[in-house]
Amino acid sequence: MTHNVLVTGVSRHIGRRVASALAADPDVDRVIGVDTVPPSSPSREDDAPPLGRTEFVRVDLRSPDVARVISAADVDTVVHLSLVSGPAKSRSAVKEHNVIGTMQLLAACQRSETVRRVVVRSTTAVYGSSPNAPAVFSEDTEPAEASHHGYEKDAVEVEASVRGFARRRPDVVTTTLRFAALMGPGVDSPLTRYFARPVLPTVFGFDPRLQFVHEDDAVEVLARVAREDHPGVFNVAADGVLLLSQCARRAGRPVLPVPSPALRFLGFSSEQLAFLTHGRVVDAARLAVELGHRPKYDTAAAFDDFLAVRR
Amino acid sequence: MSEPGARRDTSEAAAELLAFLRRRISGDYEIDEFGFDPEFHDRVMIELLRPLYRHWFRVETLGMANVPADSGALVVANHSGTLPLDALMLQVALHDEADRAVRLLGAHLVYQLPVLGHLARKGGHTLACPEDADRLLRKGELVGVFPEGFKGIGKPFSERYRLQRFGRGGFVTSAIRAGVPIIPCSIVGAEEIYPKIGDMPMLARMLGLPYLPITPFFPWLGLFGLVPLPSKWLIEFGEPIRTDEYDTEDADDPAVVFELTDHIRETMQQRLNELRVRRGLAFSGIF
Structure with a gap:
């Protein structure tokens, strides 16, 4: 059977790597990459993998244009990776990109007769970070407190629309992957930018437990569920846990413990503040059983690999 | 012991201490998913608490x-003494005495407070919630719980040794499910450390x-008032109550759960009464 895969968020690092991995697979006929901005030229980003035979289409996901791309190319698999946490634009623009973009994409998938597999990148941030929550979240854990904060709230709303879609189109295999914080040489996220600071401000009296997932493992999981049926919701995270203080010492960065209002003054959002106070650890056993595979990097190895290029 | 042997012991101890410090400074030590730091627990926390355990109480x-x-079990103890x-x-x-790290289930308050919540996690403890209790028991850990909670630890001195x-x-x-x-477990002695009047x-x-x-x-007396009174303590671990004879569905049957809870409570109250007599006066060795 033919495989025409649509990848959203292809101009960002992970989207680009997933598209490139799929393009390298001879079983995949076409890879169509969409994003709101064109992918940066390889000369600017030397370590970025080539997109290969990925066909790039510039589409604003907030518009219904993506439906035309799906029907024109007989897309059967949609890999939705464009959930962003970045503060690049204003908060409302990010929210619109995340939430409305997903709704438009799923609306197009719902009407399509060719789409039979949808993979959505979500985040473990949907569980929040709280002193009143279990130490380890599994896929069935209900969040202790309703999330009111930006990126977390976006992810919760995105997942809600995915659940609605899965209910209306039970014939389509729908996979939701909740990724722990991505870590690796090419990752650019609020967390990797945090660790690039010369001094790490921390919340006085708290040492959060952190868990990462290496970008290589993330790409491998995404490329695999894009080609196989694995319906359901899965946590994606590396084995093992590091404390923030351990990360700082491994990075050779001094920490500056300050009371939490001071961190807010330094520009941290409330969800970042909660994460730096209480941390977050998830159980990724369900995915390991489903795929019969564990991540190659544990949390410490993923962090060391990130440090290796930043030093 | 001969002189050179003693010297070697000292240098080995010094080398070990240096290796320990190096691991701590470089962040090269392992914690489990709950934040339990076995090395810190054994070599810092227990060391600091042991004098209080041996010579004070x-x-x-x-x-x-x-x-x-080495298998999973749930230790259920009475709670008293104003501070835990x-x-x-x-x-x-x-x-x-049993070479086991007990994983205690604590109140929300502990994990909301700075320093305290962090130290509790380092010591292997976690929040009292069914998810964490189930997970620890499934892993074969020794879990400890104080079912009276604040009602027990915060009760007035006049109600000492009366289970709440x-x-x-x-x-x-959780125990039936696992x-x-x-x-x-009956603890005698903690009631007298800070008599709450x-x-x-x-x-x-x-x-x-x-x-x-x-x-x-x-x-x-300000901070001096926080020095606990040196009462004499007894801790007794009673006959284990098996739960593997129950069906897992019984875990969701309130009648079974309440009956077993009452049975455990009565057993503990009886043991507390007997242990209290056995110990005699709380401060007899001192005054």
Whole structure:
């Protein structure tokens, strides 16, 4: 059977790597990459993998244009990776990109007769970070407190629309992957930018437990569920846990413990503040059983690999 | 011991200490998913608590053979003393005499407070919630719980050694679900460390605390009032109560859970009464 895969968020690092991995697979006929901005030229980003035979289409996901791309190319698999946490634009623009973009994409998938597999990148941030929550979240854990904060709230709303879609189109295999914080040489996220600071401000009296997932493992999981049926919701995270203080010492960065209002003054959002106070650890056993595979990097190895290029 | 041998011991100890410090400074040590830091627990926390255990409270343990050597079990203990020193002494007892790290289930308040929540996690403890209890028991850990909660630890001195209500019996549900034995544990001695003869409810509410005690020495002597009185302690681990004979569905049957909870509570109350007589006066060795 033919495989025409649509990848959203292809101009960002992970989207680009997933598209490139799929393009390298001879079983995949076409890879169509969409994003709101064109992918940066390889000369600017030397370590970025080539997109290969990925066909790039510039589409604003907030518009219904993506439906035309799906029907024109007989897309059967949609890999939705464009959930962003970045503060690049204003908060409302990010929210619109995340939430409305997903709704438009799923609306197009719902009407399509060719789409039979949808993979959505979500985040473990949907569980929040709280002193009143279990130490380890599994896929069935209900969040202790309703999330009111930006990126977390976006992810919760995105997942809600995915659940609605899965209910209306039970014939389509729908996979939701909740990724722990991505870590690796090419990752650019609020967390990797945090660790690039010369001094790490921390919340006085708290040492959060952190868990990462290496970008290589993330790409491998995404490329695999894009080609196989694995319906359901899965946590994606590396084995093992590091404390923030351990990360700082491994990075050779001094920490500056300050009371939490001071961190807010330094520009941290409330969800970042909660994460730096209480941390977050998830159980990724369900995915390991489903795929019969564990991540190659544990949390410490993923962090060391990130440090290796930043030093 | 001969001279060179002693010298080698000293240099080995120094090398070991240096290796320990190097691991701590470079962040090269392992914690589990709950934040338990075994090295810090064994070499710092227990070391600091042991003098209090041995020389201040002169803790004696009974029935240690009832604690399984390496499988999962749920230790259910009475809670008293205004500040949770009974939890810390239980931790030392099980570490030193049964070679087990007890994973205590604590109140939300502990994990909301700076420093305290972090230290509790380093010591292997976690929040009292069914998810964490189930997970630890499934992994074969020794889990400890104080079902009376604040009602027990914050009760006035006049009600000492009278067990309070046992929550909703969630701990019994977790034990049945995991099929692990419940070990009733009776702690005598903690009631006398800070005799609570009054309360400051208004101030406590302002500070977000469940109670703010008045003792014969606190707040009158300020921080000196926080020195615990050196009462004599006994900790007894009772006959394990098996739960593997129940079906897993029984875990969700309130009648079964309440009956077993009551049985455990009565057993513990009886043992407390007997142990109290056996110990005699709380301060007899000193005054």
